[in-house]
Amino acid sequence: MNKFIIGIDVGATNTKIGLIKAWSYKVIYRTVFGTRNYIRRKNILIKTLTSKIESLLQENHLFKNQILAIGLGLPGPIDCHKGIVHFLPNIPGWKEVPIKRILEQRLKIPVFVDNDVNLITLAEWRLGAGSGIRNLLCITLGTGVGGGLILDNKLYRGAHFLAGEIGHMPINETGPLCNCGGFACLERYVGNKYILSAAGKIFKKNNLTLEKLSLLSEKGNNQAIKIWQDVGRRIGVALSGAVNLLNLERIIIGGGVSLAGKPLWLAIRKTVQQRAMPNQARQVKIVRSKLGLDAGILGAAVLTRERF
């Protein structure tokens, strides 16, 4: 009998649910719903998840015993062993929620939980741009700048499931205050809204988007090119630190900003070549993520298969 995994990727904006073949990782059904309505309505979000799963089973004519397990990613620090969400910075109302136990009791299907960026990292490592690599960093560029680490062929979670925060590596001794309470963090320079605000000042426009900024740079606009070069250089400074500290073989970059094109990528790679130590720099390959929007649900499936 064919077995399936249900992969769920809860984001601050959208929640994606996928039905995935357990042995081929083929996604055979997808559904999405907006998460914003559920801020401070944790119990209703959980109820929505269970009812979406029930209807997914019905629509696909599946019995529960055909589901190997549910893999669930959430955007915050999570005790993946106990299946407890410590908190979700961008979805208020969650605090020490034993989501694994709650869902297992209601659905009678095994549930595995982890941080969303960890799941993207697992997916890229097993199925994407990091296949076969022992030591890698996967970074996601968006509103926030997240990261996940595979070290010695294993997802590295840190002392309290908080590892991977490449977005909060300082890149200067002094600099602007960051959301996290620190200052001069990478994210404070290259998070989406900071790129747009810097660009807004240069172009004196309020309706800029990252897509428009990429188009401008593709068309040869020097100011737009310069903005992407600055973003790339700053990402490169933080990556150089990670490369020297961890002697990584691969860095995988995904998220909206990573689509910005040549000037960004050239600046990232050039900075790492210049600033990481020569042997380390020679040994690291910097590539674009491969799995796109499915990375989260695929990672949930990888987690499930590794833990089952």
Add this chain to the structure above:
Amino acid sequence: MNKFIIGIDVGATNTKIGLIKAWSYKVIYRTVFGTRNYIRRKNILIKTLTSKIESLLQENHLFKNQILAIGLGLPGPIDCHKGIVHFLPNIPGWKEVPIKRILEQRLKIPVFVDNDVNLITLAEWRLGAGSGIRNLLCITLGTGVGGGLILDNKLYRGAHFLAGEIGHMPINETGPLCNCGGFACLERYVGNKYILSAAGKIFKKNNLTLEKLSLLSEKGNNQAIKIWQDVGRRIGVALSGAVNLLNLERIIIGGGVSLAGKPLWLAIRKTVQQRAMPNQARQVKIVRSKLGLDAGILGAAVLTRERF
């Protein structure tokens, strides 16, 4: 029958050899010789090592079968599995030297080899300031700034045995050129000679030492205090990055500079509290190394016992 380990710590300045009880890690005999005479005289250094070991055995009335193994630390990147020294940045003349095989053939005793800072890290983790800790960074402050990582209860060596280079994490987007070819690396600000050169400019003296600078700061000299605060803040910036990336439980700081006293330590801890993310900062303890000058030979013994 009592078994012993011979621990050897080859430094750019001095080479230490210790005879260590295998089960208690008690150092029962020590000897030291200068390494500087052996620059570009690799074969003579190896010969000296073997003859020192032979005489250590004689002096202590030991047969070779009483030696469990020899643990050897060298200051550079080393393939610890094959026992090959790739190169030693401060002892010219070593390139791809199969030191394990050479010593085992000559001495007929098993030999285990690793990088010197990795051995200090192993020692502090098993016997010193990191006892019982799962995730830690050990940093050594000296001419260079080195580091070793225990991650998930294991020494982390990286893709090509080069991990741990906290001294070459950039702490600014722009800054002074470093030995390594990069710029604005932590070491370029807080390596011994850079501290002394900055202090020399302020005090207009050439004969300053780190000890004098520490004494001045202890006596309340504001300029000396300011120098140590700057050093501490800069170390703290790099450590904040490591703490956010790796969610470390402990940071162990050793080496000459770590003896500088309160202003240095206050600045390091304050910077990490300010700049690491609140949860990460709360969970990390920053402490002084415990094992002092024996750390290297003890680490060689720990390596030997873990590998044997």
